[in-house]
Amino acid sequence: MIVEATALAGEYQINVEYHLASGSFFEEAQKSITDNEIDLVVMGMGVKSFDQSLLGNTTTKAIHRFKPILVIFP
Incomplete structure (x- = not known):
């Protein structure tokens, strides 16, 4: 998937950076957003299960x- 995303980014001249971190998703994401002055966060969201419908999920x-x-959404 990263290969395809990188190819598309190059085709449309979009600057894409990948970041791998451990810990709390929200703390690490907020730190990255702030530190890198990110303008837009793009996330995928798959089909939700019954549990996710009740409890919510990361996205x-x-x-x-x-x-x-x-x-x-796929």
Whole structure:
């Protein structure tokens, strides 16, 4: 998937950076957003299970924490 994303980014002259971190997703994501002056967060969201519908998931929570955010549905 990274290979395809990198190819598309190059085709459309989009600057894409990958970041790998451990710890709390929200703390690490917020740190990266702040440190790198990120303008837009893009996240994928798959089909939700019954449990995710009741409890929410990372993408759902991120929608409420990070602005602006673009969610891609398959």
